[in-house]
Amino acid sequence: MTQNNETSTTNIKTRFLICSDTHGIDSLPSFIPSTKQHADVAIHCGDLTDQSQLLE
Secondary structure (H helix, E strand, O other): OOOOOOOOOOOOOOOEEEEOOOOOOOOOOOHHHHHHHHOOEEEEOOOOOOOOOOOO
16 A cells, blocks of 8 residues: 655635725725625624614
């Protein structure tokens, strides 16, 4: 029995879209629809509320 010590390396490129501070708006910022096709993962970093109240 022989051992094969070769390893396979695959590079996977992942593109991220990161946005924040979108509180108080009713729709996505205008730049986001044009970047959707260029991002694999979208991360929203908070401020989803209007007044940052606990009940929101």
